[in-house]
Amino acid sequence: MLRQIQDEILRLKKERDVTILAHSYQSADVTEVADFVGDSYALAQAAAKVKSETVILCGVRFMAEGVKLLCPDKRVFLSHGGAGCPMAEQLSPEEIRAYKRAHPDCTVVAYINTTAALKAECDVCVTSSSAVKIVSALPGKEILFIPDRNLGAYVAARVPDKTFTFMDGGCPIHGAVGREEALAAKAAHPDALLLVHPECPPDVCSLSDFVGSTTDIMRYAKDSSAGEFIIGTENAIVAHLQMQCPQKTFYPMSKHLICADMRLTTLSDVLNCAKGAGEEITLDPDTAIKARRCIEEMIRLGG
Numbered sequence: 001m002l003r004q005i006q007d008e009i010l011r012l013k014k015e016r017d018v019t020i021l022a023h024s025y026q027s028a029d030v031t032e033v034a035d036f037v038g039d040s041y042a043l044a045q046a047a048a049k050v051k052s053e054t055v056i057l058c059g060v061r062f063m064a065e066g067v068k069l070l071c072p073d074k075r076v077f078l079s080h081g082g083a084g085c086p087m088a089e090q091l092s093p094e095e096i097r098a099y100k101r102a103h104p105d106c107t108v109v110a111y112i113n114t115t116a117a118l119k120a121e122c123d124v125c126v127t128s129s130s131a132v133k134i135v136s137a138l139p140g141k142e143i144l145f146i147p148d149r150n151l152g153a154y155v156a157a158r159v160p161d162k163t164f165t166f167m168d169g170g171c172p173i174h175g176a177v178g179r180e181e182a183l184a185a186k187a188a189h190p191d192a193l194l195l196v197h198p199e200c201p202p203d204v205c206s207l208s209d210f211v212g213s214t215t216d217i218m219r220y221a222k223d224s225s226a227g228e229f230i231i232g233t234e235n236a237i238v239a240h241l242q243m244q245c246p247q248k249t250f251y252p253m254s255k256h257l258i259c260a261d262m263r264l265t266t267l268s269d270v271l272n273c274a275k276g277a278g279e280e281i282t283l284d285p286d287t288a289i290k291a292r293r294c295i296e297e298m299i300r301l302g303g
């Protein structure tokens with residue numbers, strides 16, 4: 001049955017000139033029909049090059065908004081209308097405006113996991129894989145980094161010549177993993193390397209052998225000569241790696257590393273979007289102009 005749905009999606013992609021972009025957290029049946037699979041930064045780069053008339057983003061809302069910002073003339077569909085990232089809505093545009101009024105010299109850096117309305121108030125976006133490079137390249141010394149405190153701390157430790165301010169935000173899934181859980185996973189698998197996402201708390205990152213984005217974690221595990229890995233990001237990555245590297249062994253750092261929003265999309269949702277029946281992303285034109293600057297600046301500085 002899954003195979004039949006996949007075949008129908010592939011047929012519709014050709015017939016209706018559709019490109020499918022999928023985040024690495026999506027399930028294998030979805031990634032198999034995608035034209036491109038990657039982390040948030042790679043998805044933004046891929047979106048900027050899309051030629052087709054329609055794009056389906058399989059992931060969460062801020063990613064589909066990002067595609068719409070980079071492809072304003074294309075029809076952009078979010079694979080499942082209910083898939084949001086809770087972190088993206090933790091701060092309000094007014095909070096950022098108020099901070100900027102009080103600190104006119106600061107550069108506001110927004111993690112890409114933010115709404116378009118929030119991006120519109122910021123100077124530049126970053127992703128987990130590009131944040132250090134982009135923040136290092138900024139001329140300003142005073143940085144307000146929103147919303148993820150943990151990613152912010154990871155960046156601040158690697159960019160010592162700037163001063164950082166954070167607001168109270170973060171991923172409710174990665175941020176909830178504690179040091180004890182990470183230590184227990186290491187004790188259970190003493191020969192395994194620990195690879196974690198920088199959305200995890202600093203005291204978890206400090207126990208790891210590698211910190212990186214979803215794509216960077218996958219690349220590291222594939223290239224490494226080690227045979228066992230504990231994966232400190234969404235558990236979909238454990239499954240993908242196990243399938244792609246059957247000779248190696250992958251363990252989840254925590255059984256709680258499951259993002260319900262990322263798991264909402266089914267193949268039937270992708271089929272609906274390919275038929276033109278899913279949720280199409282529309283953005284307020286003024287917000288889009290301002291938010292686009294922020295995301296284009298990310299691609300300019302990130303390379």
Ligand code: 13P
Pocket residue numbers: 038039040041085113127128129171197199212213214215
């Ligand atoms: P990446 O930048 O690694 O794709 O991470 C996105 C995300 O939402 C992680 O939780």
Ligand code: SF4
Pocket residue numbers: 060084085086087088113171172173174199234259260261262
């Ligand atoms: Fe957002 Fe966290 Fe889910 Fe990533 S894992 S989409 S940051 S809630």
